Amino acid sequence: MNNLINLAKHIPTPETTLTVAYTPIRLSMPGRQPLELRLTAPANGDKLPIVLLSHGYGPSNYIPSKDGYAPLVQFWAERGFVVIQPTHASSRVGGLPSDSTGTPFFWRERVEEMKAILDQLPEIERQAPAVAGRMDHARIGAVGHSFGGHTVGLLLGAQVDGENFSDPRISAGVLLTTPGRGGKDMTPESADRFPFFDVDFSTLTTRNLVVCGDMDNPHFTTRGPEWHADAFHDAPGARAMLMMHGVGHGLGGIAALDAKETETEAPDVLEATRRLTLAWLQTALNADEGAWARARLILEGEAAPLATVTEKPL
Secondary structure: OHHHHHHHOOOOOOOOOOEEEEEEEEEOOOOOOOEEEEEEEEOOOOOEEEEEEEOOOOOOOOOOOOOOOHHHHHHHHOOOOEEEEEOOOOOOOOOOOOOOOOOOOOHHHHHHHHHHHHHOHHHHHHHOHHHOOOEEEEEEEEEEEOHHHHHHHHHHOOEEOOEEOOOOOOOEEEEEOOOOOOHHHOOHHHHHHOHHHOEEHHHOOOOEEEEEEOOOOOOOOOOHHHHHHHHHHHOOOEEEEEEEOOOOOOOOOOOOOOOOOOOOOOHHHHHHHHHHHHHHHHHHOOOOOOHHHHHHHHHOOOOHHHEEEEEOOO
């Protein structure tokens, strides 16, 4: 394992910097309790790109919130990104009454929560004075894990029943183990329970990276791990796909190595996942144009045992 971690560390990253964090930041939303956020950012620097991170729904024994995904969030923030995390309405600590419209999944509300963050960036800066005037509102990316990938996919242009949820303020995204095609591609029980997974990825044109685990065998479908790659195959904006080796839905521990959502602890693949997603975000958000190319070169060489990368021609 140590040898594999050393392989992952061949993938280059910037030097770490000190960070600051604010929680909870509270944003008003019409007709409901405030939306709570966590913000983690470099303590210094200007014109910092912004990443919104949408958490998953989580298994029954795990409650996702704004405080999860520290292995990714801290890694990205230490290397130049402002990371903003909401506690979505679908979380059992989200605070919405159980008889609210859309319960329990609140898939529409989740999209609106992400847009509320973009609408209220000045208010976020007011509540997080250490980053006031230092965030670049023109460079915004979105990352979603699992159900969060569904949320981010809609923001990037995917549609449900022809309805457009996209937000042009988001210029790039990362879809981590995102649900695949719905309807007939799911088991009948899952198709009935999750009709909103019947997504049209053909309208998803915003630049994005799809990340899957080759041992992620979802119970929603009989198609196996390949189901999570549907966005890559169907979406014009999906430029690249990473298939991480030897891990399932938690990608080796992105929610945290000790989180109940992590079915396989794989520090080696986790290290590769966070370095590769960082490199993608650096290039996609114009923080370092060559970061993704350098990371891919290492992945095709020394770090090849950790993941396979597939790219579409431009």
